Amino acid sequence: MISASPSSHSKSDTSVIGQLARSVVLCLLPLIPLAITTWLAMQFEKIVSGETLTFEIAWVPSLGIEASFFLDAFSLTFALLVSGIGTLVMLYATSYMTGDLRKWRLFGWLMLFLFAMLGLVTADNIIVLFVFWELTSISSYFLIGHKHEDATARASALQALLVTGTGGLAMLAGLILVAMATGTDQLTEILDQPELIRQSPFVTGMAALLLLGAFTKSAQFPFHFWLPDAMSAPTPVSAYLHSATMVKAGVYLVARLSPAFAGVPFWDFSVIIAGTVTALLGGFLAWQQTDLKRILAFSTISALGTLMLLLGLGTTYAVQAAVLFLVAHSFYKGTLFLVAGAVDHTCGTRDITRLGGLMRHVPGLGLAAILAGVSLAGVPPAAGFLAKEFVLKASLGSDWPELLTAVVFLISLFFVMVAGLVVIKPFFGSSESLPQMLHRPDARLVLPPLFLGIAGMAAGLLANVYGKPIVAGAMAAISPDVKIKSLALWQGWNLPLMLSLVALVSGGVLYAVRQPMISLFAPLTRFCVVFPTDVYRASLAGLNSMTRWQSHLLQDGRLRVYLLVVLITLCSLVAGTLNVVNLPTEASWLPLKPYEMMMPFLILCATLMAIRAKSRMAAICALGVIGYAIALIFVIFGAPDLAMTQLAIETLTVLLFVFVIYRMPRFATLSGRKSRVRDAIVAIIAGGLMSVIALVASMSHVPSRVSEFYANNSYTVAQGRNLVNVILVDFRGLDTMAEVTVLSIAALGIVALMRLQFRSVSDSTDSVKEEDAEVKDDMDNTKADTESVERLTHDSHIDNDSDISKRNP
Amino acid sequence: MEVVMAITVGVLYAAGFYMILRRSLVKVIIGLALLSHASNLFLFTVGGLTRNGTPLISESGVMEAEVYADPLPQALILTAIVIGFGVQAFALVLFKRVFQTVKSDDLDELTTTEQAEVTS
Structure with a gap:
């Protein structure tokens, strides 16, 4: 539903100053992109004369990464679209989002996106390019999920982020491969030496990774499914990100890298195939929708596919058609989205089966829609007409003229039908089922689409006069050896014009009979819509269950399993390094003395006893024996302090x-035989490993210079004759301070635990008293304690897996 | 001698590892103590074994023994012994406290931070 309704005005801030400040900021918002547009327009003369503006600052000097940017004709085309349409969308959004409490967040993300997109199309350094690329994905994520209380919106946002994010990572890998092959990470320098890329053994891998990034971003088949779902975003966002600018980032990437990759068979083949399939699929699905935004989304997919197809062909006509279509599409699709949003705002629905006869109510919107629809359908004198003529010329001049012309013709048909659906049906169709008008759109909702629609018309009319230099510049950036053809609207009676006329007429006919066709194609449609989404969902579910399985295996919440994982990891990692350790060939080991063997022997016996002991006292005694035996070892080997x-x-x-x-329970054998054997094996391996490490380390023992320093300075500087003491209290006195602190903290902790225990035991007894009257009378703290201990120990002896808490009273 | 010591260290470690992998809280504490011993002995062995080489300086200001034990590992171990004691004492009291609160010494039952439902 519409996110903004006039009745839900924010009442949180009623202070006059606050409202005034907000209005001022609201007015300023569109001015930022406007200022950028103005600045860019001022560079127009310079750029079209062949100059390239560059700008760079050191970003990560240690890695040699510079934040460098460049502005050539192709970048300028994109940048002007981004900032120009950005201005209109911002203006539109200030009205559209009225009453939405989260509108400021939306403006923030829109602004971030604006700058990210500008950075993307002007970035020279590939790392910078990648960062901006991902920033656009992230802002898109937050904008799609704007209505985050809606689960569908959240799922769509995540889907878009996962698809484009995965592609972005693939693109990064591809860019790094390219940088390795060319030895530079500056885009301009990479494009100067395409032969290095073509000769690289990884050229197919590079192409595949880069195209993965471009195809996911630009919603190419089979990744197209995220775009229609992204329509959960507020309409200004759909108009801006998901039709006019962000989704064209993939097209930008492919176009930008064309000088280096065009001619690589895998690249050309993939781009042409993906483009063709996407264009047909999007067009085929578009006219079957009933939601205005979804119609537009699928036709956007189709347009993106067409752009890819043209870039894949790479001929003069194709490149010129690509540039023209890019601009024309941004104009008319942006307009139509804005109109759709305004219609939604006005009528409360975007369902075309309910809309009709709006021309009488909102003539301004109707005019904008007509202007854009004319361009979409490819009727002169709109920019869309010019673009379509060149698309047809490109297909006729390609290597497979019949096939591609048929494809392009079909797409034109689809576009005519879409134009009918989004213009004729809502504005001139029957108004029987039209819902009651909610309210009339204000000027800020009408003027931006109207302006954009007029701009699209003007672009077509004035292209040959003013557009030529920039189109030529952009074409040169895509393919250095193409020469621009005339941009005149009237190019004589030729085959493309005939085809256009046929498409227009037959598209109109098909529009009239669309209902039976929808039912005819229903199974195919269902397959096309459902299948990719199903694959996405299945892979997501698969990933989740795999993660769950793996986490459960490694971290199942039981301490000993964690420890087991740590031990096994340690063993495998350390054991792997042991065979590379160079052992000294002869070690000067101390000879054995029989009486000294007593101590290790004692330790071994006591250790066995500590493990095997059935009583706690025996285990404690064994521990004591081990400790005292170690003390004796210290005595023998010159460490009396120790x-x-x-x-x-x-x-x-x-x-x-x-x-x-x-106070603790008796030893209980809780784990089963199987896990005991397993633990024993792991423990023995880990212990054996420690033995080997001890041996290796003592063999390669080097007398340290630090010790020598202590020996020389202990008496003279620190006035002490016991070296160990001097180290502890003098040279490393601060360490000993810390040690004392640790002990004090431990002591404090112990005291706290003891006292806490006293209180909470009486507390728990109180609560038991309240709960259970029978036990209450003869309940004695200690007695209860010991009783439960006895019972516990008893229970656990009987049944290893018994749920003890259930048996307790 | 180093070989014997290394084996002893390994046995102590193995025993310590085995004990801390038990489900019974008390055994885990014993395991902690064993590991503490093992680590001290490990450091001592790795630091180099010398018979009778106490690192002391005589009245005249020269080392008493011809070959003396490295004092640095000794200082480290001394610290380790004391810290180990602190850890053990704290762990012991903590475990006792846990046992009193949860009424179980089975680590597998201590997998949640929520209070177990009391069924009567």
Whole structure:
């Protein structure tokens, strides 16, 4: 439905100053693109005389990436379209979005898009190009999802982002390949040495990746399905992004890279095939729709396909037709979208079966629609007529004249029908089912489409007088060896004109009999619409379920599985590096002394005992034995300080364990045999790996210069004779400070946990008392505690997988 | 001697890894303690083993032993022992607290932050 209705005016801010400030900003909004348009128009003379404006600043100097831009005739054509139509769309949106509480967000994204698109068409550095390319995708995402409470809008936004984003990444890969082949990342320099690209062994890969980016962005088959769904966006957005500018970014890319890739068989072939299929498919589906915006969206797809087809042909006529059609299409399609939005705003519906006779109510819109429709249908003197003549000439002059002319003729037919649907039906059709008029559109909704429609007409009339130099410049950018032909509207009685006339008449006839045809083609239509969307949905669902499966495998919420994953990863990564370690051939190992073997032996036995112990006390004792044995090892190998610390700490640890662990349940064998064996295997492998690392590291031991420094300066500088002590309290005194801090924090944490425990135990008992009267009377804190512990331990012994919480009272 | 020490370290690590992979909270704590021992011994072995080479300086200002043990790993291990104790103490009290709150020592049941439904 319409997003803006006059009754829902924002009442949040009633202060006069606030409203005034908002109005001022609203008025300023269209002025920004207007200023850009003016500036661009001022460069017109310079550019058409063959000059190229450049601008660059260092962006990431360390990587040699410069934010460089250039403005030639082709860029200027695009930039003028972007900023000029941007001005009108902004003006239109200020009225269209009235009452929408989120309109400021929309304006923000529109403004971002405007600059991103301008950056895209003027970028010289390929990284800059990519960044702007993705920025347009992102702003498109937010604009499509403007009504984010609507699930369909969100899904459409995501779909558009995923399709164009994936293509964008492919394009980045392709651009990087191109940069590697040519040794430069400046577009202008790349295009100066096309032979390097053609000779590259990866030329087909480059073409495939770049075209993937272009085809997804410009909604080429089989990626066309995102564009009709993107119509969830507010209409100014559809008019601007999804017909006039953003979707032409792919066309821009293909055109821009044509000097380098045209002639590469894969490139030409793909562009021609994708363009032809897209053009036919879009046209075929367009006239079967009933929603104004969807009709326009499918015909936009068709137009984009036609543009691709022309670029793929690459002949003089084709290139000239491409430039003309690009401009003409932006004019008339932008107009029609704006008209559709205004009609929606006025009548509350975009369903053409309900619309009719609007000419009497909104003559201004009707005039705009007629101007655009004339251009769409290819009637002189509109720009669309000129473009279509050249398209027909291009197809007649191609290598497959019969086939392509038939295709182009069909597309012309479709366009005539679309023109009938979006102009004749709503404005001159029967008005029986016309819903009650909601309100009359204000000037800001009528003037922009009217202006754009007039501009499209003027472009056709004045093309031969003023348009020639810029068209010639743009053509030179696409293909250096084409010469511009006359842009006169009247080119004599020739075959293209005849074909146009036939198309016009038969299109009119077909328009009249469209209803039976729709039912005739229904199965095919359904297949064309449903199939690509289904593939998209299926691949999305597949991706999701694969991710879910993989996350569940690696992170299933159980700590030990996480640890297992970490250990296995560690083992495989480290083991992979071990065979490249150069081991010293002979190591000076200390000889074994039998009595020293006691300590490792003790440790081994105690470790086994700690693992196997059935009672907690035995395990704690085993831990103690290990600790004391390690202390003895410290004594033997010249570390008395360590030994003393270890002895003290070990004693403390054992005491602590004994005190605390008796509050904990007995050892329970919770895991099954299978997982025990699995864990044991992993643990043994990881332990073995640590052994090997220890061995390798001690073999390649190099006496450190740091230690030597300590030995030399300990007495003289720090006045201490025990090196270890001096390091701890003097040289690395700050570290020891930090260590003390860590211990204090741990101690504080422990105290907090203990005290918290006291309170919450009594709390929980209280709540139990409230809940359960029977238990309440003889409930004693400790007793309850131990009881549940006993029961728990008992339970878990009986049944490994029992749900303990269920059994507890 | 290094080989024996390396094997001992490996066994301690293996035991520690095995224990922290258990479902029982108490066993995980034992595993933590084992890992702490393993790491200390690992550092000590890797730092180089020297018999009787205590890194002390005599009254005259020269090293007492001809070949003395590297004092740097020792300082590191000393820190590690103390920090290890802090970690173990904290873990022990934390686990005890968890057990008292959740009434379960099965780690597989501690997979949610929501309070378990009490069925009576």
